[in-house]
Amino acid sequence: MNSVKLILLFFIGLVCFHAGASGTVVRNGGDPLFHFLEATRSAMIETLNIIKLDPSEKDGFCRLKNLNDQQSSFCRDFVLQIAEQLLRLNQQNDKTKFVLKENPLIVSGPDGRPMSVAARTELGASGVIEFHRDSIKLMAPAQILFLITHEFQHKVSFQNRFVTDNEVIGPFASGRELLDSVAVALVEVAKRRGKIGAQYELRDTFDCQIYDGAGRSGSIVSSPRMFLNDALSSYQTSMGRTPLDGGPYVPEYSGARLIFRMQISESGNCSEQNFYASRRKTELAIVRVHAPDGDGRVQPEEVLANQVLEGFNPICDKERKPFGLSHDGVQFTCNYYGSSGRTSTSL
Ligand SMILES: [Zn+2]
8 A cells, every 4th residue: 555645735826616526415514524534435436337347357356476376366357256246235225324433443463452444344334344444544535545455345145154354265364455455456546546536625616796887607616625734624615816827707897807705714614613613714805806917017006895604514504594794786605515526647
């Protein structure tokens, strides 16, 4: 496995006019790690389908350097037998839930003594998969994919039973070695086929309406969230922060437009503790910006209206209150729509 990598993302200012193209939009302002886990679940499903449907991936699966021929073929037969069950556990409406825990997760180790793990689940199809938040918060997508692929294999039946970590199984000295081999092989396919990227990315999506006197229009704005600490609890997300960012706007006379600028600052992952709630804010402005003239000169921007909503972060707001600003008959109003995680391969 790769060493732990920082997954801080600094996609400053890139805002696109489309809702997240992949990944599941979750309609809450939940922990970013949930969105990352869901993006990784999607990568696992897509990779399982490749292994199932692509004859060369199927034949070559589990050919790992550290396995002998007997282990490789056992590992491959095992996956082909459980693939359907794995996919069923991840079907939309009835999928295995993920739970984040603050406290260490303890399981019984190979020597029978308790040991702390990053993830655990009960044997069998029912029950959630638990993750220790501090253990996974800085893991690279490939490491999380490894982890969830290992855990899901505890939830499917093989030869009428469930595989435990510490039993001898086929040519493998322990269930753990078998499940880890499958997970390593799946991660390898996912990387090679572009199903898992090197980092996580989270986008916050806003649904904005613009009234400009003549009529109304709308735009969906999807902004990359910029994390400011390793715990992924402090972040900024914005639209229209620079003239080149995306975001709702109204064209004016030639070369000028009114843009709606928003910047959310969050330091406590939507915690209701006063320390964090009092530092939370959303800054709004309507700004006139000008396009460069023929000589490349740009007139300075003019801030026409602004407001700071202290203690308010639309991502955390359970009532989903709209926020906006108006100036001289032009009104911008936005709602937080949802957040969506995915992995990306490039910075
Ligand atoms: Zn295990």
